[in-house]
Each structure stands twice: as C-alpha cells, then as structure tokens.
Amino acid sequence: MACLAMNNHVETILATLLAFDTTSRESNLALIDYIDDVLQSSGIRTQRFYATDGSKANLYARLGPPGPGGIMLSGHTDVVPVDGQQWTVAPFELTCKNQRYYGRGSADMKGFIACVLAAVPDFLASPLQQPLHLAFSYDEEVGCLGVRSLVDYLRTSQDKPALCIVGEPTEMRPVYGHKGKLAMRCHIHGHACHSAYAPEGVNAIEYAARIINQLSQMGEHLAESQDPRFDPPYSTLQVGLIHGGSALNIVPEHCQFDFEIRHLPDVTLERPLAELKQFVDQQLLKPMQARAPHSDIRFQTLSQYPGLLTDPQSAFAKALAQWSGSEAFSTVAFGTEGGLFDQAGVATLICGPGSMAQGHKADEYVSVEQLQRCMAMLKNLADWMAR
Numbered sequence: 001m002a003c004l005a006m007n008n009h010v011e012t013i014l015a016t017l018l019a020f021d022t023t024s025r026e027s028n029l030a031l032i033d034y035i036d037d038v039l040q041s042s043g044i045r046t047q048r049f050y051a052t053d054g055s056k057a058n059l060y061a062r063l064g065p066p067g068p069g070g071i072m073l074s075g076h077t078d079v080v081p082v083d084g085q086q087w088t089v090a091p092f093e094l095t096c097k098n099q100r101y102y103g104r105g106s107a108d109m110k111g112f113i114a115c116v117l118a119a120v121p122d123f124l125a126s127p128l129q130q131p132l133h134l135a136f137s138y139d140e141e142v143g144c145l146g147v148r149s150l151v152d153y154l155r156t157s158q159d160k161p162a163l164c165i166v167g168e169p170t171e172m173r174p175v176y177g178h179k180g181k182l183a184m185r186c187h188i189h190g191h192a193c194h195s196a197y198a199p200e201g202v203n204a205i206e207y208a209a210r211i212i213n214q215l216s217q218m219g220e221h222l223a224e225s226q227d228p229r230f231d232p233p234y235s236t237l238q239v240g241l242i243h244g245g246s247a248l249n250i251v252p253e254h255c256q257f258d259f260e261i262r263h264l265p266d267v268t269l270e271r272p273l274a275e276l277k278q279f280v281d282q283q284l285l286k287p288m289q290a291r292a293p294h295s296d297i298r299f300q301t302l303s304q305y306p307g308l309l310t311d312p313q314s315a316f317a318k319a320l321a322q323w324s325g326s327e328a329f330s331t332v333a334f335g336t337e338g339g340l341f342d343q344a345g346v347a348t349l350i351c352g353p354g355s356m357a358q359g360h361k362a363d364e365y366v367s368v369e370q371l372q373r374c375m376a377m378l379k380n381l382a383d384w385m386a387r
Contacts, residue, residue, distance in 0.1 A: 010114050011094070013118055014094055074165070074166045075136055080104075103364065107356070108354070108356065109352060115167075115371060123385075127386050130385055166351075174320045175331060178335055179335065180262070184302060190204035190295055191295060193250075202295050229331050231333060235267050265309040280297050317329065332356070
C-alpha cells in the first residue's frame with residue numbers, strides 16, 4: 001500500500017531493502033548485490049570488502065571529481081532479530097499505515113539507505129565540485145565489527161573523504177557525540193565435586209560473584225567522571241548475561257558472564273581494566289589454584305568501538321544544520337560506526353530519519369515526514385557540493 005505523500009522512488013527502494021532479511025546472523029550479500037546493481041546501472045564504480053568467510057561484505061562507492069576530500073554518506077545494512085517479538089505486520093515486508101512505513105530496519109537504518117539511493121540521480125545531475133562517497137557496512141548491530149576493513153582502507157587511501165554523515169535515526173536532528181563501548185566475557189574454570197564436600201571444590205559461580213561485585217565498584221568509580229552533554233552523564237557498567245552450574249548438588253566447575261562498559265568519549269579504560277586484572281590475579285586466582293591448580297579466570301573481548309565527540313561549532317556542523325534544517329545538536333546514548341570513521345581522520349556527524357525509540361522493537365517504523373526531510377537534506381547537500 002503506497003503512502004501518497006512520499007516519493008514513489010524512495011518507497012520502491014525501501015520496499016526492496018526491507019524484503020532482504022539482513023539480520024546480523026544472516027548474509028547481507030543479496031542486499032549488497034541489489035545496491036551494487038543500482039549504483040553500477042548509473043555508471044558508478046564500486047568496491048567490496050568481504051568478511052573473512054566471504055558471507056558478508058561492505059560496499060563502497062564514490063562519484064564526482066577524483067582526488068581526496070568530499071563527504072561520505074554511511075549506513076549499515078544489518079538489522080536486529082525479530083525473534084520473540086509480537087509483530088502485527090510482516091517484519092520483512094513494507095507496510096504503510098498512517099503515513100508510516102513499517103518493517104524491520106525501516107528506521108535503523110534502511111530508510112536512510114533508501115533515501116541515499118533515491119538521491120543518486122540528483123548527485124549525478126549536479127556538477128559536483130568535490131567527491132561524494134557512499135559506504136554500506138555489515139555487522140554494525142553486533143559491535144561495529146564489519147566496517148573495520150573499510151575503515152582500514154580509508155585510513156590509508158589517498159582519496160579519503162574529509163567528512164562523513166552516518167544516517168542513524170536521530171529524527172533528522174544533528175548529533176555530534178556518543179559514548180564508546182567495550183563488551184567482554186569472563187570465563188571462570190573451577191573444580192567440581194559433590195556438594196556434600198563443597199570445601200574441596202572451587203565454586204566457579206561464587207568466584208564469578210566476587211568479580212561481579214568488583215565490577216560494581218568499578219562502575220561506581222567510572223560514574224564519578226561526568227559530562228552533562230550525555231544521558232546518563234557518566235560512563236556505565238552492567239552485567240547482562242550469566243551462565244553456570246549443572247545441578248544443585250554439584251559444586252559448579254564452570255561459569256561465564258558478559259558485561260559491557262559504555263564510556264564517555266574522553267574516558268580511557270586501561271587503568272580500571274588493569275586494576276580488575278590485578279584484583280583477579282592476586283585475590284582470586286591464588287586461593288583457587290591452591291585448591292585446584294587447573295583453576296583459571298580469563299577475559300575475552302567480544303566487541304569494542306570508540307566514542308564520538310565532534311565540535312558542534314565546526315564549519316561542518318554549521319553546514320549540516322543548514323542541510324538538515326535543524327540546529328538542535330545533541331548527543332545520543334547508542335553507539336555508531338562514527339567513532340571509527342573519526343579515528344581514521346574523517347570528521348563525522350550523525351543525522352538520519354526516524355527515531356531509535358522505534359528501532360529494535362516490534363512494528364518498527366519510519367514516518368513519511370522523516371523520509372521527506374532526509375530527501376530534502378540530501379538535495380541541499382547536492383546543491384552545496386555543486387557550488
């Protein structure tokens with residue numbers, strides 16, 4: 001069903017994008033093939049950066065004059081699962097109701113990608129005075145993992161863009177900052193025995209509890225450094241998953257738990273992590289191994305990405321305010337690939353259609369009005385790049 005107030009080209013592209021199940025556990029290659037065909041049919045050369053197993057890929061393209069500089073528009077192609085959610089519409093089909101487009105990824109962030117692809121003819125028709133770069137990544141939802149091969153390429157490229165807009169859903173309000181994230185898993189290996197002889201064993205769950213208590217204290221220390229530009233205004237630490245034990249009458253031999261730290265952009269984690277390791281080595285491992293020499297505690301990094309903090313008074317920020325029609329600069333609580341681009345020397349801001357209040361939920365949607373505003377921003381950008 002069409003939403004009459006919307007550009008039909010955007011609607012058609014969005015319907016096609018939503019039909020691809022690009023949940024992070026699945027391949028995104030069919031969608032990448034589609035985007036590649038759209039770009040190459042317009043005469044735009046593309047490059048792919050494949051995952052190690054070849055099942056996924058980033059797609060990168062550029063148009064306009066040769067040379068370094070210019071602006072990159074970036075979006076991730078993967079989406080979060082729909083498992084266990086109560087959808088009232090088909091999640092991998094476009095449904096239009098009440099001037100809203102429903103479907104998994106409509107807000108986060110296939111709506112933005114649809115607008116970018118629909119705007120390609122406008123950019124091609126403009127006498128661009130600087131290059132326009134397009135980047136479409138994979139595995140953003142599981143820790144900004146996939147884009148790193150593309151970031152490595154850009155870091156050393158002689159044609160590296162100067163600026164980047166990541167089109168995450170911000171209701172078309174410019175965003176200049178977000179927190180970084182570190183996700184880790186702790187593995188505890190103890191010694192099992194009958195619970196009637198519990199003192200002879202090494203209870204992996206009890207030692208996990210001691211580490212979690214230490215992490216709670218670490219979180220309190222991290223909260224002492226605050227920045228009112230963020231909500232919450234401090235770095236946070238939370239344990240989100242824990243598994244251990246096999247039966248109540250067996251002292252548990254194994255336990256593992258996952259925790260994450262979402263830290264302010266200017267906060268470094270080397271010192272608190274070193275203190276955590278010192279606590280584990282000196283206060284836990286010694287008594288564990290005195291009872292059972294094979295006991296062990298180890299930490300595994302699951303994912304990590306940096307925060308972002310771009311000057312909202314920069315010329316880039318002022319220009320984005322004009323293109324988007326909003327000077328309401330802010331920060332967001334969720335992370336993006338923007339910090340990685342920024343670290344590679346590409347100044348980055350976040351601005352895209354839709355709201356993260358709808359992202360990751362059942363009946364995710366992006367409004368027609370938001371897509372219209374995004375198309376207007378891209379038209380303003382094309383006009384600016386032609387001057």
